[in-house]
Amino acid sequence: MGMEAGSRPQGESSMHAHAANPYLAHHFDTPQQQFESGKLAMWIFLATEVLLFSGLFCAYAVYRANHPEIFVWGHKYLDVTLGGINTVILICSSLTMAWGVRAAQLGRKRLLVTCLSLTLLGGAGFLGIKYVEYKHKWHDGLLWAGQYNPRHGDTESGHSPAEALLAGTPATQPAGAMQSAGMTPRGEGQPAGHAAGTIEPALRPFTASPAAPTVRPEAAAGQAPPTAHSESLKAERSMLPMAAVGPPGLRVSEQTGTYQLAAEQAPRQLWIFFSIYFLMTGLHALHVIGGLGAISWILVRSAQGQFGPMYYTPVDLVGLYWHLVDVIWIFLFPLLYLIH
Amino acid sequence: MAEHDPAHNAGTVTLAAAPPAGHVVPARVLLAVWTLLIVLTAATVWVTHFDLGRLNLWIALGIATVKAAFVLLYFMHLRYDHPLNAMWFIFALFFVALFLGGTLTDTEQYQAQLIPGYAPAMTEQSATRQ
Numbered sequence: 118m119g120m121e122a123g124s125r126p127q128g129e130s131s132m133h134a135h136a137a138n139p140y141l142a143h144h145f146d147t148p149q150q151q152f153e154s155g156k157l158a159m160w161i162f163l164a165t166e167v168l169l170f171s172g173l174f175c176a177y178a179v180y181r182a183n184h185p186e187i188f189v190w191g192h193k194y195l196d197v198t199l200g201g202i203n204t205v206i207l208i209c210s211s212l213t214m215a216w217g218v219r220a221a222q223l224g225r226k227r228l229l230v231t232c233l234s235l236t237l238l239g240g241a242g243f244l245g246i247k248y249v250e251y252k253h254k255w256h257d258g259l260l261w262a263g264q265y266n267p268r269h270g271d272t273e274s275g276h277s278p279a280e281a282l283l284a285g286t287p288a289t290q291p292a293g294a295m296q297s298a299g300m301t302p303r304g305e306g307q308p309a310g311h312a313a314g315t316i317e318p319a320l321r322p323f324t325a326s327p328a329a330p331t332v333r334p335e336a337a338a339g340q341a342p343p344t345a346h347s348e349s350l351k352a353e354r355s356m357l358p359m360a361a362v363g364p365p366g367l368r369v370s371e372q373t374g375t376y377q378l379a380a381e382q383a384p385r386q387l388w389i390f391f392s393i394y395f396l397m398t399g400l401h402a403l404h405v406i407g408g409l410g411a412i413s414w415i416l417v418r419s420a421q422g423q424f425g426p427m428y429y430t431p432v433d434l435v436g437l438y439w440h441l442v443d444v445i446w447i448f449l450f451p452l453l454y455l456i457h
Numbered sequence: 458m459a460e461h462d463p464a465h466n467a468g469t470v471t472l473a474a475a476p477p478a479g480h481v482v483p484a485r486v487l488l489a490v491w492t493l494l495i496v497l498t499a500a501t502v503w504v505t506h507f508d509l510g511r512l513n514l515w516i517a518l519g520i521a522t523v524k525a526a527f528v529l530l531y532f533m534h535l536r537y538d539h540p541l542n543a544m545w546f547i548f549a550l551f552f553v554a555l556f557l558g559g560t561l562t563d564t565e566q567y568q569a570q571l572i573p574g575y576a577p578a579m580t581e582q583s584a585t586r587q
Contacts, residue, residue: 152479153539160542164549171553178557179564197502204498212491215482215532222481433479433534440533444525450498451517455505 140428152430159434163441166404170445173397177452180389191390192456194259196250200454203246204446210239211443214412218436221429226422229432233416236439240409247402254391261395265388397449404442411435480537490531497524 145151181188217232254260415431418424424432501520505513530536535543 156538157542157545160545164545167546167549167553171556174553175557175560178561182561182564197505201498201502205495208491208494208498211494211528211532212487215487216484219481219484219487222479429479437533440528443532444528447524447528448518448521451501451521455501455517457505457508457513 140423140430148427152433155430155434156437159437163437166441170397170400173393173400174448174452177393177397180393184386184389187386187390188456191387191394192454194254194257194391195394195454196253197454199246199250200450203243204450206239206243206246207443207446210236210243211440213239214436214439218429218433221419221424221432222426224425226419226425229419229424230416233412233419233432237409237412237416240405240412240439244402244405244409247398247405259391261392262388265391394453397453401442401445401449404445408435408439408442411438480534482531482534482537486531490527493527494524 141148141151145154213232213235217229217236220226220228220232258265412435415424415435418431497520501517504516504520507513509516529546535546
């Protein structure tokens, strides 16, 4: 009896809604049913997104388990401040997105438009900072495997033993990369190019003499004003082993006789960190771009007054997507920037 | 159920027709979750100043998981939603755990020994264990 009393008005109102609500597709009985179907589909999509990213997280886990020293070393090239600011920006944009969904549910159009605009701003800010970070790495040649070709001479080179070890990289690079690194110096403008003549890549197969990566005096002496990043690297200098010794993990294998081979391999393996870094943050950045597109779309629609308590499904679903992008970054930030 | 009523009432007051499902998250809940997320972000950066060995990684992952849980439960409404939505997500996480767990078990068994000098830190670990 109670059920009947409860369900009859609902049935009536849904018939009204069919007539009154232009957004209710005819194959749904009620706006509620339509909303929940759409939401379930969105969650299924988000589940596939999690699985997509899990492939990269798996690659990260395998390489970090095998080469912890590479990750400890590599993360020093990432700026924790910029990464932290980006984390805060994404969290704030998640808040404005959730607030926007709330505004749509309550039928407050102006608040919805404001919230969506702020979310867009946050996403754009995130991409802007990401661009600064990428540009810096591009400039320094700290790129993925095939393009990994660290460049020295203007900011950090010659200071950090890590940099000195990185300088040895050309010796283990394929022939083509070797040429670009030192044999045939490229111009300044070349993204993956090497600063002409600042580093002499010494061929040092299976030797680990301290003199292996030769840094020319002028490279060490003539310095641009130190950035915060180079300051932090300098501060870490005492923690880093000598270039010829390699990362902490390499030292022990000296006893087993595999030291020299390992020392020669270490720079090559440092590609791995940057490959994983660019794959993970790059795929994430693509998702941010996609999210910005989707938010722009619902921003236009909400400015036209298309959303309200009766119909806000697109706002809610785009919001879910945007929050998932935030959640993924919440894991990427400590895993890439905060390695200890 | 009682806490759902005000929101639904607000919806019905604004609109004569039946409002679709959807819980309106109170503003103070959104703000509280946001504050917590910011505090936890600061905490995860702060904790890296201490060398806790392997524990650092687990603390970072733990904090990230708590943050993600709050985003999922409140910003993404999972706490108020039909459980089916959460089930889909948990299924995905379950398969991610299988995927990661299986792969890591395998790589930790063999990878370090396959190529001499390939994973020096891991050979070091297994040497100290024995």
